[in-house]
Amino acid sequence: PIYQEILALPDVVGGPVLSWGVTKINIPDFFRKPWAELSIRGKRIKLYHWLLHNLPWKLPEGFDYPDLGALLRARGVQTIDILDWYDSRATLRLDMNQPVAAEFHNRYRLFIDIGCLEHVFDTRQCIESCLRMVAPGGHYVLCTPVSGWVGHGFHTFDPKGLELALTLNGFEIVYHRYTTRGEGRIVERPKGDTLIWLVGRKLRPMNEFKIPQQDYWWGEVFGTGPRPSLDADVGKLSAADESQPARARAAR
8 A cells, every 4th residue: 555655656757767786576365365265364465454554455556576576567667777786686796884986966757776775874965865866856755763663773763854854855754654563554653663755756956965853852942832923033034943953052
């Protein structure tokens, strides 16, 4: 269901595409086989997922492919590059702890990262590079842990920090979901092992990368009253400026 929703977003599917790693599509047999051919256990599992997790009764048309690249090619995408530092199947062997070359900036209409960001130590540099590789008008699809997943990767992220990284740097958030581990149940808030699914659309080319800042300092600077309006005499702070403490301190 998550992939169905994301791929149905306006103008998301388009090339060239950059996929971080080869994303396999593993569909259990009970979504493929007729009901009569399932074991009693398979029938119970299928009913469980259908009733409690709103998963489809059978495999939706257009998803019976071995990996995400094959699925996108079937939808008309001609160019799909694979990014990976270790995988020999990759067409781009890049260490995402390092800045990417300018030749890759604004290159891809769709950048898909399903569970790779948390495995890169220098996430500040990694996120900047990912965003720079997306072409204006293109989309960045990110799935990464925001709760739990102890020992899975280097990082578990704060959802607000991820969204700020996008919005401060010329993206708008067009999709946001949380899912649990295993069955992929959609939840409203992160709890336990939880993934975030974000899709950002790039509105314009990036200039200098703006680093998100947490807003714990706000009360120290402005007190506990309401935040100033955009027309207040504190520098006319915009949503992006709220994440720049130096600007706020100058307004004291």
